[in-house]
Amino acid sequence: MSELGVNKVILIGRSAADAELRFPQSGKPVANFSLAVNEPFKNGHGEKQDRVQWVRCVAWIKAAEIARQYVTKGKQVYVEGP
Numbered sequence: 624m625s626e627l628g629v630n631k632v633i634l635i636g637r638s639a640a641d642a643e644l645r646f647p648q649s650g651k652p653v654a655n656f657s658l659a660v661n662e663p664f665k666n667g668h669g670e671k672q673d674r675v676q677w678v679r680c681v682a683w684i685k686a687a688e689i690a691r692q693y694v695t696k697g698k699q700v701y702v703e704g705p
Contacts, residue, residue, distance in 0.1 A: 634678055634702040636660035642694035644687060654687035656680050656694050658702065 636658035644654045662674045680702055682690040694700055 630705055632702070632704055634658055634660055634680075634700075636678065636700060636702075638694050638696055638698050638700050639677070640696050642682070642687075642690040644691040651684050652687040652691075654682040654690040654694070656682075656690060656700075658700060 639657040639659060642654040642656040644652055646652055656679075658678045658680060660676045660678055662676060664672060664674060666672050680690075
């Protein structure tokens, strides 16, 4: 019996820089950008703190063109993908 799994990611964070759009040999647009995702938590003394995780994102074709237009430095971004 094969086991089925789910692999889905949802991120909300702030963009570190403007999305970079490029056109590799395939000619299909690709956009790269990084998100800073804050994770609030309480330390051992019960004090609130934030941990930042940096996530590198890649968007292809139409999503790449949209990312280039809207993903700018410091902007809050919602990313969902497989």
